[in-house]
Amino acid sequence: MKPFIKILFLCMLSSALIFAEGCGFFKHYDFKGSNIPEDIGTFTVDFFGNEASLVNPQLSMNFTEKMKTKFQTESRLGMQGFGGDYQFSGAITEYRIYPASLNTDVGTSQNQFSIKVRCEFNCAKYPEKNFTREFSFFKIFDANQSFESLESQLSTEIIDQIVQQIFAAVALDW
Known part of the structure; x- marks a missing residue:
């Protein structure tokens, strides 16, 4: 009797998935959770320059490459050199270290390192989605x-978080 129940369950599950596909349930959502319209197929990431007063010479390149990698690996979009359906541009506007907490005996006990990025997102097909926003961590x-x-290590961790915030704002509508 148990093999019959397993077969029945698998048939019902398959039928439910086929039904959901036929109704368009998976039309705008993929299994990675992104909410990118079907007619959007490409993206472009322009170089994010560094406008911060304190400059790490590798930060712009690292940030730009992380953006490209994130959208290539976690969405179905293909990358284009220019003119993608989704276009990203912007700049690093803050790269800063300052005291986070003070200790009366020795002065500063902890420092805070922060990075802020201005991201301009444009989508010609859906201009209501366009934004210019600052993301920081x-x-x-x-x-x-x-x-x-x-x-x-810290800049890599911060960049990863900021790129995730941008991805969520665009692909997850957060």
């Missing part, structure tokens, strides 16, 4: 550690 680190020893 920060990490706190022990003031006794040298920033130079942590900079690469």
Whole structure:
């Protein structure tokens, strides 16, 4: 009797998936959770320049490449050099380190490292989705550690978070 129940369950599950597909349930959603219209097939990421007062020479390149990689790997969109259905441009506007907490005995006990990015998103097919917005993230680190020893790791973690925020704003409508 158990094999019959398993077969019946699999048949019902298959029928439900076929029905959902036929009704267009999967039309705008994929299994990665993105909400990108079917007629959007490409994206372009322009170079994000660095307008911050403190400049890390590799940050612009790293950020731009992370944006490209995120949309290539987590959406069905293909990348184009220019003129994509989704177009991203912008700049890094803040790259800053400042005290996060003070200790009366020794002064600063923790520092905060923050990065802020201005992102301009344009979609010619759906101009109501266009935006210019600032995205930011920060990490706190022990003031006794040298920033130079942590900079690469922290900036990578912050960039990942900002790119995720942009992806969510565009592909997940958040």
